[in-house]
Amino acid sequence: MNTSTPSESPKAPATIPSPCMGVCQIDRDTKFCLGCWRTMAEIAHWSRYDDIQRVAVLEELRQRQTAAGVNRRRETKRRQA
Secondary structure (H helix, E strand, O other), X not given: OOOOOHHXXXXXXXOOOOOOOOOOOEOOOOOOEOOOOXXXXXXXXXXXXXXXXXXXXXXHHHHHHHHOOOOOOOOOHHHHO
């Protein structure tokens, strides 16, 4: 018999992949990664976020890029392949 409550149920695996570009350099001024525009906290917690949280982070990344006048992430060898 399963006695776990919904709050104790394991999370379903998230289906939205990481926006990591393989650059992994944090800008000293903005504290954002130069490749994916995430903060250190967002990078560290990504694997624990559910899809709703991941979508929220991705929207925040778009807003950061727009505010900075950047319309896309930095080009890397990984993206060129």
